[in-house]
Every structure is written in C-alpha cells, then in structure tokens.
Amino acid sequence: MLMAQGKPAKLHYLANGFRVLVPGDHVVCAKSGEHIALEDLRYWSVARQEAYATAELATEAERAT
Numbered sequence: 001m002l003m004a005q006g007k008p009a010k011l012h013y014l015a016n017g018f019r020v021l022v023p024g025d026h027v028v029c030a031k032s033g034e035h036i037a038l039e040d041l042r043y044w045s046v047a048r049q050e051a052y053a054t055a056e057l058a059t060e061a062e063r064a065t
Contacts, residue, residue, distance in 0.1 A: 008035075011051070013044040029053040031061055 009024030
C-alpha cells in the first residue's frame with residue numbers, strides 16, 4: 001500500500017488489527033502525542049478508537065475509564 005509520507009493516517013481500530021481509512025505513515029498517541037509509525041503500532045483501544053505508543057500508556061488509559 002502506498003503511504004503518504006509524513007502525513008498522519010486515519011484508522012478504524014478492530015479487535016485484531018486496523019483498517020486504513022485515510023492513508024498516512026503514522027498515527028498520534030492519544031496519551032503522549034508521540035508519532036507512531038504504522039509498522040510499529042501495537043496498542044490501541046477499539047472502544048475509544050485511540051492509539052497508544054506503549055503498553056503502559058494503553059493500561060493507563062484503560063484504568064482512567
């Protein structure tokens with residue numbers, strides 16, 4: 001898939017993956033604001049439709065709800 005260099009992607013997060021709605025090469029962590037390359041994206045919330053840079057940030061977000 002051809003990705004837009006330097007542009008954020010818009011994703012739909014699913015239980016076992018994600019679907020690219022708008023092409024890009026990264027997403028932004030909902031907690032830290034850090035850019036996450038799509039190939040490095042491992043943590044997200046299906047319910048909140050948010051991406052997280054680390055497992056710790058994902059856990060923190062889950063505990064906040």
